[in-house]
Amino acid sequence: MRIVVVGASLAGVRTVEGLRRRGSDADVVLVGAEPGPHGGIAGDGIAADRPPLSKAFLADAAVEAKPLTDRARLGALGVGLVTGRAVDLDLDRRRVGLHGGEQVGFDALVVATGSTPRTVPGLEPREGVWTLRTATDAAAIRAACPEGGRVVVVGGGFIGAEVAWTLRQSGRAVALVEPLPSLMARGLGPELGAAFTRRHAAAGVALHTGAGVAALEGGERVTSVLLTDGTSLPADVVVLGLGTVPETGWLAGAGLDLRDGVVCDERLAAAGAEGVWAVGDVARWRHPRAGEDVRVEHWTNAVETAGVVAANLTGTPTVHDAVPYVWSDQLGARLQVFGRVRPGDELRVVVGDLDGSFVALTGGDGQLRSVVGFGAVKALLPFRKLLLAGAGWDEALAAA
């Protein structure tokens, strides 16, 4: 039995570790192509842990990136490492083709190629314009923008807001452009989004909400960002935070069901193929609790999906039904979201208030759907328990 895992970041690395921990004696190969400086490949193709890249690592050149594993640790697990980019999949012959022509045969394949920053026409990375995914990106942004430098962040999702705060509190002048009326509105809903928008403004981030980017100005190197409302924002560096897209290009035409990710059943087995699985950001699956197909681009989900697939590959049938969790560090505290905030959900602040530390609940269709805490690690625990237990909205409010 040969198991090939493509993608050597959190989900892929945890999958191979999980296989060995569960006693798999299969031949296991990890294929990685994490980008490094100058278009090359970083550290044998193995990624560094990403959350610090928009937090401590971005702020401070003295902080080191943490590779998720290395050749020696993989060797000790008896896992083979192949550094290279997968470019196609042949399900009939059961092989992955690598850039350069090498073919890697498999009995079982785990797709762990994650996601990659979205770009839109006119807003592509170039001199002075960066997306943020890898340690190389983060180091380049930091170097391009020393203390006192001017940054324009485009996009006010979790990453954009976090980057804006991190760079602001480490002494850069930061402007943030978000076409929607508030920050993080997709992840948190309009009311919580509006509260964080106010707080970022109060913390000194120059906010341009409801405005889009008309053009990046300057010659070879961008010098300013022109907004659709006519404002021109001077910039030493522009950081694009336009969301991400699943990294499925290399699977095109292979016969898998690809619709915004690799479509899987609830055990994370890919639809349309035998012995193909997906983990982490790239996996879209039928969530047993949510009753709908979801794709989750968060750290904890990558760890959980790796555990589920390692279990399924070692004879313990397991479904992935964990409640999603994401955190973000901004405005000097930790934001934590359990579950998913859906458009139109009702919001109730049950602890504190939106200008300080708080716990808020959202609900819809009579169900508690998410628990959002800010600076309230402990206070949200009882509500999180209710969410895990599938509590109704009234029951949750009664507990407040």
Place this chain on the structure above:
Amino acid sequence: MRVTVDLGACQGHGVCHMSAPDVFELDETDGHAIVTSDPVPAALEADAQLGADSCPERAITVA
């Protein structure tokens, strides 16, 4: 199995507690993890490992 939490690394995510409530409690005041059953009884070993895996700071060691 022994479980330890490196309190210098622990950032109070509380995910360990969510994965393995019988092994990890959270401190009332600062939300740091507290190991409630060390050494871990055999029946909770898988939970303890799950808790350790889920910690974003890799603050938990099981041995």
